[in-house]
Amino acid sequence: MPKKYPDEFKVKAIRRYEKGESIQSLCQELHISQSTLYHWRREYCSIQTATHTYTPKEFDSITRRLQKAEHKLEIIQLSGYLSKVPLQDRIATLEHLHTEFTKVYSVHELCEALDVARGTFYNHIFRRADRSKYESEQAQLALKVKQIFDDSEQRYGAEKIRTILISNGLHVSKKHISAIMQELGLHSVRTDAKKLYKAQQRKKQDLLNREFRVDHPNHIWVSDITYFKIKGSWLYLCVIIDLFSRKVIAHRISRSASTRLVTTTFRAAYAERGMPKNLTFHSDRGGQYISDAFSKLLQQFGVKQSFSATARPHDNAVAEAFFATFKKEEAYRREYTSERHFRQSVDGYICFYNEVRPHATLKYKTPQAFEAAYTNDYIEKTCSNSGGG
The missing domain is CATH 1.10.10 (Arc Repressor Mutant, subunit A)
Structure with a gap:
């Protein structure tokens, strides 16, 4: 029967390995096999981020908590509960939170969370x-x-x-x-409006130039919006895709193609992916993406913004291709009976797309498997470089 070792014993062994002791010397001293230590290395070796160091178990736990929190938010949105709460009750709650947590949450965040227009809230404040x-x-x-x-x-x-x-x-x-x-936040037409407009257009550069292959996750994200008419009403679907693995890392559905649809989708992706650094975000020049609010959000997080040229959909081919595939394999094969039916269809297909459907560009691996392989290789290389055993 294999000998069982306490977790504390395993962690101490791996920490010594991370500090430079060889696998051979550790195995001899601790009377364990090299295969056992290699197994411990995969389980306990540190994962370094910009601000923290995690074990694989801790990292998986954080990922699960993020997914759970994301699911809770989605459930609240799908339930329509907020829309059933009287507006005055939401405003009263918003005012209380704004007073108590003014240094923690901005008015924009509070209004977005409780689905209250900022103008409505300010008018309420004005009328007190x-x-x-x-x-x-x-x-x-x-x-x-x-x-x-x-x-x-x-x-x-x-x-x-x-x-x-x-x-x-x-x-x-x-x-x-x-x-x-x-x-x-009111800005009028200026005498140099044409000059400013041209300057802004020059800044909206295409940083990809149709180069859609990158060597690691969270380097370039692409995004787009499409729309469907369900029972006489338009619904808008926004997706964000990691260019490395072609994985759909966030999606949102809204009844309006507003800037809020794009910002909430980006915030979800940014939190889900651990607030990555040195990120580039690419899209077309739709009004939601070129809006001042969205541009400032990206600047706040240090994200570079890239744009397709006007009337050139091939500049954003990966996002366009996803929507074409989704429509062909899912949307055009359904007769949607309600908004809820459509939302369930989108959720189910994106899960299938990420975790089941092989992708030709990824040598017929799924996006999920392609990212997992990269992560495993990265951990192996990091541990090997830090060890020397």
């Missing part, structure tokens, strides 16, 4: 009865500035808004209006 007279007046002024700005189809700057307020009997300085516009 316990505000002082001055604060109430400033809130009313901010609402008027916002209304004039929106009525001009977001063309007017501070000076034009000031002129309209004066014509309505309200005298406010241009500087004060500019401050309000900055606080509300």
